[in-house]
Amino acid sequence: MMDLVAAVRLALAETWVFYFKAHSFHWNVRGPLFRQFHQLFGDLYEDLHGAVDTLAERLRALDALAPASLDEIATGSAIAFTPPPAAADMVAQLLAANDVVITALDDANQAAIAGGNDGLANLLQERLDMHAKWGWMLRATLDPDQASGAVA
Numbered sequence: 120m121m122d123l124v125a126a127v128r129l130a131l132a133e134t135w136v137f138y139f140k141a142h143s144f145h146w147n148v149r150g151p152l153f154r155q156f157h158q159l160f161g162d163l164y165e166d167l168h169g170a171v172d173t174l175a176e177r178l179r180a181l182d183a184l185a186p187a188s189l190d191e192i193a194t195g196s197a198i199a200f201t202p203p204p205a206a207a208d209m210v211a212q213l214l215a216a217n218d219v220v221i222t223a224l225d226d227a228n229q230a231a232i233a234g235g236n237d238g239l240a241n242l243l244q245e246r247l248d249m250h251a252k253w254g255w256m257l258r259a260t261l262d263p264d265q266a267s268g269a270v271a
């Protein structure tokens with residue numbers, strides 16, 4: 120199992136890159152549904168920005184230093200940046216990024232539980248709940264059939 124500090128660092132990295140991607144798409148989205156996408160991506164980046172702060176502060180509570188550069192905060196992230204795509208592709212990219220964040224948070228949660236750090240585990244589980252909600256909203260935006268519940 121991943122060391123707790125390393126697991127929280129990676130969860131922070133993935134949350135940060137997801138945050139920046141959502142904010143960038145908020146700026147760059149175009150098309151007839153601009154207002155809806157702009158607002159959805161705005162709600163998403165605001166939530167993620169708050170989570171970045173919380174996770175970085177949790178690193179300090181573990182007596183580790185928080186990242187001090189943009190390179191450092193993104194280190195290890197599996198989420199790729201692209202030039203701004205069409206709105207539907209933005210949603211698909213954000214949904215994929217959300218899944219990457221969920222994996223990282225899940226790993227950190229397992230490490231926190233194994234380390235007996237209940238407070239941190241609770242926080243990570245709250246974030247996992249929030250990302251399950253974002254997953255639902257992004258899937259429902261992307262494809263109404265996919266969000267019907269018929270697909271596991």
Ligand SMILES: [Fe+2]
Nearest residue numbers: 145146157161
């Ligand atoms: Fe804005």
